[in-house]
């Protein structure tokens with residue numbers, strides 16, 4: 001497993017070793033031991049799986065607040081996405097900065113996003129399957145979001161009119177909630 005740093009401390013790209021043969025391929029999609037050998041200590045408790053039918057579907061920018069904050073290990077098992085992490089850690093030198101990484105069934109890369117980040121993705125193909133681990137359980141009362149096209153965050157999604165959930169069309173803008181975010 002190769003670990004590649006990004007400009008946001010703690011956000012890393014994991015590239016697994018893939019064993020291909022005449023049948024297809026095999027890879028370890030998650031190894032607690034290999035992660036720990038790489039200095040990445042996470043205790044994941046929930047696996048999630050979503051499907052997005054149409055290219056240009058955007059889910060984000062999401063987080064869970066406070067004690068319900070979640071680290072996530074995310075991957076795309078069908079199609080391709082642009083996956084985005086936004087640094088919401090108030091004391092971070094990269095506070096409000098974002099990184100975007102293409103994850104696909106072809107590159108098989110995973111993005112590790114620690115607690116204290118907003119997360120979202122836009123699908124680059126039809127029929128996307130997206131799977132991820134989280135180190136804290138879903139807590140609807142702590143569910144939060146930032147408007148996908150927030151001008152103060154400025155994520156370049158590469159698309160102007162994504163397909164969104166009703167909830168994501170109404171997420172607050174960053175400046176409305178920045179003071180009360182407690183990461």
Ligand SMILES: Cc1cn([C@H]2C[C@H](O)[C@@H](COP(=O)(O)OP(=O)(O)O[C@H]3O[C@@H](C)C(=O)[C@@H](O)[C@H]3O)O2)c(=O)[nH]c1=O
Nearest residue numbers: 048050059060062063072119120121137138139165167
């Ligand atoms: C996230 C989540 C949702 N749900 C339910 C709530 C709702 O009825 C339905 C769909 O939820 P959402 O619309 O929030 O799903 P979605 O927009 O896919 O939300 C996800 O987006 C990505 C970007 C993330 O980072 C995730 O943490 C999560 O926020 O699933 C759970 O039961 N458990 C969960 O962990």
